[in-house]
Amino acid sequence: MAALTLLETKGLTKTYGGLQANTNIDFTLQKGLVTALIGPNGAGKSTFVGMLSGRTSATQGSVIFEGRDISHLPAHKRIQLGLAYTFQITSIFTGLSVHENVALAAGRTMSADGNTLNIKVYQTLDQVGIADRADQIAGDLSYGHQRLLEIAMGLAQEPKLFILDEPTQGLAETEINDFITLIRSLAGHTTILLIEHNMKVVMDTADHIAVLDQGMLLAEGTPAEISANASVQAAYLGKTVDA
Ligand SMILES: Nc1ncnc2c1ncn2[C@@H]1O[C@H](COP(=O)(O)OP(=O)(O)OP(=O)(O)O)[C@@H](O)[C@H]1O
CATH class of the missing domain: 3.40.50.300 (P-loop containing nucleotide triphosphate hydrolases)
Structure with missing residues (x-):
């Protein structure tokens, strides 16, 4: 190719x-x-x-x-x-859940109904391996998991x-x-x-x-x-x- x-x-x-x-x-x-x-x-x-x-x-x-x-x-x-740059996505909202953070990031580039957005969020969390933490408050995640959340927030924008x-x-x-x-x-x-x-x-x-x-x-x-x-x-x- x-x-x-x-x-x-x-x-x-x-x-x-x-x-x-x-x-x-x-x-x-x-x-x-x-x-x-x-x-x-x-x-x-x-x-x-x-x-x-x-x-x-x-x-x-x-x-x-x-x-x-x-x-x-x-x-x-x-x-x-x-064009997504993790530095620009690092603004994790520590008081919101993991799911809410990814949904907000996805919403920046896609206009979708709640259900489609929800599927996208879970797909992305699954991709980075933190789907089981979707309901956890982002600020309570370990440092490593917060970095993965940042990556999920980037991927959710389908850059x-x-x-x-x-x-x-x-x-x-x-x-x-x-x-x-x-x-x-x-x-x-x-x-x-x-x-x-x-x-x-x-x-x-x-x-x-x-x-x-x-x-x-x-x-x-x-x-x-x-x-x-x-x-x-x-x-x-x-x-x-x-x-
Ligand atoms: N805002 C700034 N004002 C003045 N000098 C700067 C600024 N940002 C970077 N520099 C200088 O520009 C040069 C390149 O820095 P840069 O941060 O791009 O390198 P880097 O390869 O990313 O370094 P590192 O691996 O340490 O992060 C360095 O000498 C740095 O001190």
């Missing part, structure tokens, strides 16, 4: 005062794949996805989504076009592109393994851009990896190509990227 481009950036640049957080990034994201964006601390990953989602304004360059230049659209318009920003941060080992299984189950249906520091998660889930270093795109390739790339290893100061 020929690769289809879902999103593209051209010359994307962000300057904070004298600091170039992102420099002239030309990047292409293929539909249906799990792409991981990795790089050392301060490499510019959050700045980059902030410009994709509209949370951060670009100093220069453009973001093209499904062939349309969305560079000047505010974040909420980009969500409506199908065309789902950007997950450090989704496994603070999760326990077993929760990380469940997360890997979840991402694998979504592969092929949902296009995912994953910013992740945990290399096991990256290597186990990504079809394609892009590496940022000092605000620039250093390398791109399959997990095997990236693990073997000498300049990527150097950027990680001698650490191997397959650990």
Whole structure:
């Protein structure tokens, strides 16, 4: 099957005062794949996805989504076009139930009757493995389950592109393994851009990896190509990227 481009950036640049957080990034994201964006601390990953989602304004360059230049659209318009970023969904309402939180998220992009919405909510909770907690108050969930709720809230919006920003941060080992299984189950249906520091998660889930270093795109390739790339290893100061 020929690769289809879902999103593209051209010359994307962000300057904070004298600091170039992102420099002239030309990047292409293929539909249906799990792409991981990795790089050392301060490499510019959050700045980059902030410009994709509209949370951060670009100093220069453009973001093209499904062939349309969305560079000047505010974040909420980009969500409506199908671009979901976990950072924007993290506003879990801690006083509401798990079910109510997902229903609210789903309602942002779909107009459906109560019954259809209810089915969608349970399907999504089932997908992430917390359907048995639907009636629990979100604020009473463990940290790991709250992260899964965030992912459910993103998926309920049926995004065309789902950007997950450090989704496994603070999760326990077993929760990380469940997360890997979840991402694998979504592969092929949902296009995912994953910013992740945990290399096991990256290597186990990504079809394609892009590496940022000092605000620039250093390398791109399959997990095997990236693990073997000498300049990527150097950027990680001698650490191997397959650990
Ligand atoms: N709002 C801001 N104002 C000034 N400088 C910023 C701002 N946001 C980020 N930076 C700087 O831009 C550079 C890139 O930061 P960014 O957070 O994008 O990197 P990152 O790769 O996501 O890092 P990490 O992995 O540590 O989250 C860093 O030097 C950071 O200090």
